[in-house]
Amino acid sequence: MVLTTSQRKILEFPYKPASTLKVVAGPGSGKTVTLLHKVHHLVETGQVRPDEILILSLTNKAVDNIIEKLLSVFEESNDENKYTAYELQEIVGQIHVNTIHGLANRIVIENEGLVSIIEENGWRGLMKLLSQDLWKNKHSKLMTPRELQKMFNEYKLGNTRKNEVMERLMKIMKDCQIFTNDDLIYNAPKYLEHPTDRIDYLEGQCFTRALMDEFKVVLVDEFQDLFPSVLPLLEKIAANKQLILFGDSNQSIYNFLGDNRTVMDRLDKLHTAENFTVFHLYDNFRSTPEIISVASKIMRYKVDLNELAKRDLVLKGPSGVYPEVQEISDPVEELEALVEKICLIVCSGAALSDVAVLARTNAHVQIIAEHLRFYGIPFRKLTAQPDWISDSRIQFLISILRTAILVRRGIFEESDPLAAKRSDFSVIVTLSAIKGVGNQAIQSLFRICNEKNISLWHYITEVPKNEWPSAVSNRKKIETYITMISHLMEDSHLVEIEDPLQLLTKISKAAYSLDFAPMVIKGERELHDFKSNLHEMFRVIKICSLNKPPGSSLAEWFLESYVEQGAIQHHQDIQYQSGGLGAVNLSTIHSSKGLEFPIVFLIGGLTHFPIDQNLLYVGMTRARNLLYLNNIKHTGILSNLIARENGSALLNDRFWNYYNQDLKRPILYSAADSVKRYQKIQKKYGFNFIGKRTITTWNYKNAISLFKRLIR
Incomplete structure (x- = not known):
């Protein structure tokens, strides 16, 4: 894989004990790719052994993503087949990848037994x-x-x-020995400082001791998610090691857990000033310039796209389609409009799995799920943990x-x-x-x-x-x-x-x-x-x-x-679950962080409370190509987008050619076929009949049958 200039600078930054490298990386900037290649570079150049590297994140989703892609990076970079497939698996298997809670849990269990x-x-x-x-x-x-x-x-x-x-x-x-998740975080650093006698009788390597004495590099993904109670654990682990932080303060959305700025101030000062370095990743491989332009207007720190264009950056070409804003006061009509838009874009050639509907609360996600179920539209919830x-x-x-x-x-x-x-x-x-x-x-x-x-x-x-x-x-x-x-x-x-x-x-x-x-x-x-x-x-x-x-x-x-x-x-099930056109992705905005989708519907709901600025920014920047904003209470959105009209997506062949090319799919778009498919659905359910609540006349079995035909 060819890396950008800014990514290469991060890769080539040398290993140095008791130092901090902070990488500020916006959404779609190739942060995860850079992190993975940084790990590969450290191992391949012999600066550290794979078992001396610890990668941490706050979510299982992020950890799972890193574990899955780490082997691919090592395989792609295996020049002249230097290593066998088995040897590569052995190397990658030695790299430690954990959630912070999982790490704390392991430390506590090692010192206390089953909790x-x-x-x-x-x-x-x-x-x-x-x-x-x-x-x-x-x-x-x-x-x-x-x-x-x-x-x-x-x-x-x-x-x-x-x-x-x-x-x-x-x-x-x-x-x-009953613990809350907070207890695990609170107790783990104590055991690192004063391990119990139990670890003396453990068979094999003692992880508690190895964590303090043998690890050399600690990488933290999504540093903006860190909250104050994890500080003692991170400071204890990262002392005298090279700490590499990846993240973006504009995507800090967990302030209810504590002030992230306090955490970052402390971590920035963990090592001496001369051993503290900051790099930025401004490239954007994900969102269209139209989406970036709108998202930047609601950021705390504004981004001047004209200024960025002058730099040696990687940006996508314009799509010609801006994010769309819609305000609907009736909750059922809001759901009707959502279903209509989903039908429209599927008729235009998008897959159901391309679509993500993001809401502010789990309760709102459930309401949307029930509405889609009534239509027979397949969906899957991207929850933080499985329903079972x-x-x-x-x-x-x-x-x-x-x-x-x-x-x-x-x-x-x-x-x-x-x-x-x-x-x-x-x-x-x-x-x-x-x-x-x-x-x-x-x-x-x-x-x-x-x-x-x-x-x-x-x-x-x-x-x-x-x-x-x-x-x-x-x-x-x-x-x-x-x-x-x-x-x-x-x-x-x-x-x-x-x-x-x-x-x-x-x-x-x-x-x-x-x-x-x-x-x-x-x-x-x-x-x-x-x-x-x-x-x-x-x-x-x-x-x-x-x-x-x-x-x-x-x-x-x-x-x-x-x-x-x-x-x-x-999370593996969510990733590999597909067939035909797949299923619409449903999630809270919080749970969607770190993910991307070709098409995003951001649903604000009918609450009078304005959406948090960072939360809105995270939701908007999940989108690659199409972004719909429904009932979003934010002055920046209303003032900049309310007057924009994109025209009918069914007839926009230029956009759909761009869309399929961006997703590396065959360009098979036909406006005539799209219109025919949509008219069939429109006739069936009476879309565009203003004020008409077709929910009372739906035929569930017919809806399922219709969507099965669409998938074919």
């Missing part, structure tokens, strides 16, 4: 432990697990007065497995006095989920266990039931629960099961023997969703069976890694 990351079912279980006193003046009947999580996080930050109940929750979570992980039934299955593993550990690991009590949280989560086991029962059992300093499992299995607190009324349900967990622990030696299907079958049978209300499926749609999510869980268990470390059990490795492995699998 649990709390999810919605966990917060719901914790709510059962809380007395009504906590909810005074807080409308307890409306309290949700998410609200408890928010209250807990605020308490940990010291934003509220000392509270006995919250203190007790913190102790429960500490004793049971968020399914309450799947979470219950995972909680059942975790309970069995931790209870078993508590029984057999007598040398660890805390091992028995570490199962308390999982027992609370699973037991409290059973219909009929009320809050008072959970609170009474947990209170007496604390008084006796024994685990909850030990109490309900060893203490005669006639000695239990009177508040524990539904004892038969608890007896069934004990039998089920005991059977799961003993049957086929749970930790020895190596077959993914056998493991999932055991967990599912155990869960279905309990009276967990969500396990009662209502309706075909719910059944379809659960079967699909269960299949995805099975796929991840299969992946775990193939990559688990030697000596680890499948059940334990799945519990340790399912979140990260599930996310990687999810």
Whole structure:
């Protein structure tokens, strides 16, 4: 691959310990390509070994993208077949690529053993432990697990007065090794400073020590996403190493996590001023000049395109089509207009998979998804994590497995006095989920266990039931629960099961023997969703069976890694899922960052709140060729675009030739054929009938049939 002048400067910048190289790279500037080639150059020139390089990002999506493309860069640069395919895979496999949370998780697990990351079912279980006193003046009947999580996080930050109940929750979570994602970030640097004795007994290389002593280069992708709580971890890792930062402050959209400027000020000063260098990438391989021109008008730091044109830069030629603005006050008509535009551009020769619809919230994305589904238009959601992980039934299955593993550990690991009590949280989560086991029962059992300093499992299995607190009324349900967990622990030696299907079958049978209300499926749609999510869980268990470390059990490795492995699998599915014209991509603007699409619909919704400037900039710069702005509340957009007219896309042969050439596709555009296809749809659904809500007269089966014919 031929790199630009500015990219070559970054590649050739030498390795130097205790130094910082900052690369400011705008959207579409070839940032990821430059990062990958920089890694290759460091290895190929012998400046560092591949196992001395660490690449970090905040999202699984970005990490997955780097992992997938890294091998391709090494293969393309393998001049005169210097290395065999196997040798290249070995080299690339030694380079460490992690999310920052994944890195923190690995450090914590290495020092603490199996830990649990709390999810919605966990917060719901914790709510059962809380007395009504906590909810005074807080409308307890409306309290949700998410609200408890928010209250807990605020308490940990010291934003509220000392509270006995919250203190007790913190102790429960500490004793049971329950972590929030923030806890992982907070604890990891402490273990780097003071590792636990546990790492002395690890087989093979100790990652905690290697991270501090053996790595030489740390590359951080998307530095504008960093937030203050990751600073101690990054500073600890990058000290005395070469820190290479890639990003763009104009794309900083996570300010609700903390001020990114504070982070960058500290990282810029991590090493001495003479060892701090900044390069810029101004090239743009993605967006048309028309899109760049409009996007630059809403940036905090304006870009003069005329000035850039004088430099030695790579820019695309003009398309002749500017972004379009539309304001529609009726929410149904807004959705109708979206469907009409999608039909129009597909009839003109675009694929459905070329199209991305970006909204501000997940709730708005869901509304759009339902509207497309009603038409029979295929779509896929580009969520940060797969849907199956968020399914309450799947979470219950995972909680059942975790309970069995931790209870078993508590029984057999007598040398660890805390091992028995570490199962308390999982027992609370699973037991409290059973219909009929009320809050008072959970609170009474947990209170007496604390008084006796024994685990909850030990109490309900060893203490005669006639000695239990009177508040524990539904004892038969608890007896069934004990039998089920005991059977799961003993049957086929749970930790020895190596077959993914056998493991999932055991967990599912155990869960279905309990009276967990969500396990009662209502309706075909719910059944379809659960079967699909269960299949995805099975796929991840299969992946775990193939990559688990030697000596680890499948059940334990799945519990340790399912979140990260599930996310990687999810993003691979999104990338490779295609057929015919594919499917429309649906996403929040936040989740779309780092991606690009030929055609983007940016949907502002009917909220009166103006869109954040950086968020708008990120959304606009996802587009390569066509950009539609619907109900976007921003003065820069309205004043610069409202008067622009592009004419009918169906008849714009110049643009569609440009479009196909840009995407390296055959130029087969025919205005006559496009008009015929669109007229067929227009006649079917009555598009352009102003004010007419055709949603009430849609025929779902006919819509699906029509789009199948279009795909052909």
